[in-house]
Amino acid sequence: MMTLSLIGIGCGDPGQLTRTAVSAINAADLVLIPRKGSAKSDLADLRRTICTDVLTNGTTRIVEFDLPVRDAGESDYRRGVDDWHDAVAATWSQTIENHLGSEGKVALLIWGDPSLYDSSLRIARRLDPLPTIEVVPGITSIQTLCAVHALPLNDIGEPFLVTTGRRLREAGWPQSVDTVVVMLDGGTAFQSLDAAGLHIWWGAYLGMQDQIIMSGALAEAGPRIIAARQDARERHGWIMDSYILKRKP
Known part of the structure; x- marks a missing residue:
C-alpha cells in the first residue's frame, strides 16, 4: 500500500x-x-x-x-x-x-x-x-507572526477570525470580532478599511533569513508596510506575508 x-x-x-x-x-x-x-x-x-x-x-x-x-x-x-x-x-x-x-x-x-x-x-x-x-x-505563520511581535492573538475571552485578503476586501470588517488574522493577501486589503482605531502587526518571509516585521496604528504603519512590501516583492520576485488587525477602543 x-x-x-x-x-x-x-x-x-x-x-x-x-x-x-x-x-x-x-x-x-x-x-x-x-x-x-x-x-x-x-x-x-x-x-x-x-x-x-x-x-x-x-x-x-x-x-x-x-x-x-x-x-x-x-x-x-x-x-x-x-x-x-x-x-x-x-x-x-x-x-x-x-x-x-x-x-x-x-x-x-x-x-x-x-x-x-x-x-x-x-x-x-x-x-x-x-x-x-x-x-x-x-x-503556522499565525503562531510565528504572534511570536515575532510578542503578541497574544486573542483578547481575554474573545474570539478572533482568520480570513483571506480577498474576503476582507470584498466583505469588509467582519461582524462580532475585534481581531482579524489575514492570510493569502495578494495585495494590501487593509487599504479597503477605515483605518481609524485599527492597529496592525505585519510580517513577511516569516522564519526566513529575509524576515520583515512592522506594526503600529494602521493609519501610520499602513503606508510603511505598503512601501516595504513593494520593495521586497521587487527584490525577491515574490512575497509571502500575513498580518493581524485589532480594533482598539
Missing part, C-alpha cells in the same frame, strides 16, 4: 521542525519537492536545506517536480481552484508512479501546517489510487 505523509515544516526556519516531523521525513522512501517557478525558488531551496539537515536515512530519495500553474484569469474562482487541484493531483500521482510505483512511503513538506489555508489535504484525496494519508502538524 502507498502512504502519503503531509509534514508541516513551519515557516522556513529548520529549527521549527518537530521531532515527529524529522522522524517522518526519515521514514519516507521518497520526498517530493515542488518547484513553483524561478520567482519562488527560495521555497524549494529551503526544502532542500531541511532535507540536507535532517535526513540520516541513506535510502530516502528526493525528487523535484514542477507544479501546474493556476489559471488566474478564470472568472469562476472556485472552479479555477478545483481545476488546478485536479491538475496538481495528477502531477503528484504521475511523479509518485514514475519514481516509486504503487507501494511505499511518500513525504511532502508542507509550508506551515497542512490544516491551515493549505490545499494539500484536499489534493491528496484526489489521488488515484487513494493512498493512506498521514498528517504531521507544523508551526
Whole structure:
C-alpha cells in the first residue's frame, strides 16, 4: 500500500521542525519537492536545506517536480481552484508512479501546517489510487507572526477570525470580532478599511533569513508596510506575508 505523509515544516526556519516531523521525513522512501517557478525558488531551496539537515536515512530519495500553474484569469474562482487541484493531483500521482510505483512511503513538506489555508489535504484525496494519508502538524505563520511581535492573538475571552485578503476586501470588517488574522493577501486589503482605531502587526518571509516585521496604528504603519512590501516583492520576485488587525477602543 502507498502512504502519503503531509509534514508541516513551519515557516522556513529548520529549527521549527518537530521531532515527529524529522522522524517522518526519515521514514519516507521518497520526498517530493515542488518547484513553483524561478520567482519562488527560495521555497524549494529551503526544502532542500531541511532535507540536507535532517535526513540520516541513506535510502530516502528526493525528487523535484514542477507544479501546474493556476489559471488566474478564470472568472469562476472556485472552479479555477478545483481545476488546478485536479491538475496538481495528477502531477503528484504521475511523479509518485514514475519514481516509486504503487507501494511505499511518500513525504511532502508542507509550508506551515497542512490544516491551515493549505490545499494539500484536499489534493491528496484526489489521488488515484487513494493512498493512506498521514498528517504531521507544523508551526503556522499565525503562531510565528504572534511570536515575532510578542503578541497574544486573542483578547481575554474573545474570539478572533482568520480570513483571506480577498474576503476582507470584498466583505469588509467582519461582524462580532475585534481581531482579524489575514492570510493569502495578494495585495494590501487593509487599504479597503477605515483605518481609524485599527492597529496592525505585519510580517513577511516569516522564519526566513529575509524576515520583515512592522506594526503600529494602521493609519501610520499602513503606508510603511505598503512601501516595504513593494520593495521586497521587487527584490525577491515574490512575497509571502500575513498580518493581524485589532480594533482598539
